[in-house]
Amino acid sequence: EDQVTQSPEALRLQEGESSSLNCSYTVSGLRGLFWYRQDPGKGPEFLFTLYSAGEEKEKERLKATLTKKESFLHITAPKPEDSATYLCAVPGASGSRLTFGEGTQLTVNP
Amino acid sequence: GAVVSQHPSWVICKSGTSVKIECRSLDFQATTMFWYRQFPKQSLMLMATSNEGSKATYEQGVEKDKFLINHASLTLSTLTVTSAHPEDSSFYICSANPGTSVNYEQYFGPGTRLTVT
Numbered sequence: 001e002d003q004v005t006q007s008p009e010a011l012r013l014q015e016g017e018s019s020s021l022n023c024s025y026t027v028s029g030l031r032g033l034f035w036y037r038q039d040p041g042k043g044p045e046f047l048f049t050l051y052s053a054g055e056e057k058e059k060e061r062l063k064a065t066l067t068k069k070e071s072f073l074h075i076t077a078p079k080p081e082d083s084a085t086y087l088c089a090v091p092g093a094s095g096s097r098l099t100f101g102e103g104t105q106l107t108v109n110p
Numbered sequence: 111g112a113v114v115s116q117h118p119s120w121v122i123c124k125s126g127t128s129v130k131i132e133c134r135s136l137d138f139q140a141t142t143m144f145w146y147r148q149f150p151k152q153s154l155m156l157m158a159t160s161n162e163g164s165k166a167t168y169e170q171g172v173e174k175d176k177f178l179i180n181h182a183s184l185t186l187s188t189l190t191v192t193s194a195h196p197e198d199s200s201f202y203i204c205s206a207n208p209g210t211s212v213n214y215e216q217y218f219g220p221g222t223r224l225t226v227t
Binding site: 096 | 144216
């Protein structure tokens with residue numbers, strides 16, 4: 001059974017204070033690892049897909065990296081508008097059903 | 111690209127009535143669509159998977175006669191909550207997958223807030 005664990009559960013940062021969110025996964029065969037951002041009262045917004053260990057992707061202040069056991073979402077010099085819940089997910093053996101982590105709720109204070 | 115819309119964004123209905131929620135993929139064809147439910151401060155819970163032209167596959171514990179799903183075209187899936195009760199009040203979110211053999215990405219709609227009074 002696929003498992004995804006995210007840490008920390010919640011993270012408070014000051015504006016400009018860089019940090020990283022962790023997503024540990026156990027899957028029978030990696031078919032991609034997805035990062036999403038979810039704002040309160042909205043659906044998840046797709047951020048990145050990572051497919052193989054060593055892969056990195058960047059978007060503005062966010063950079064996602066992948067190893068064989070975990071993924072990190074690095075946030076560089078965050079701004080208050082980066083406050084959201086960040087979710088990671090992996091597709092199952094059939095390729096369709098996603099297993100989500102519980103998410104990390106990020107708050108960036110001005 | 112990869113935009114998914116939902117309608118309505120919120121709805122209030124009386125107990126015992128039915129409510130239909132639409133999910134559309136606007137700029138791609140979705141062979142597979144998914145319906146999720148989310149409670150406050152919790153992660154998404156998959157309710158069912160629907161493939162265009164076939165019956166939906168429901169997750170264990172989800173009543174298929176209560177949550178009717180129709181995926182009539184490659185860009186539209188609907189969820190009908192029948193005989194709604196206050197415990198059905200929740201945030202319902204759909205997602206869509208382009209359906210290629212190597213791309214399992216799911217793109218989510220903005221969600222629909224259902225309140226049953």
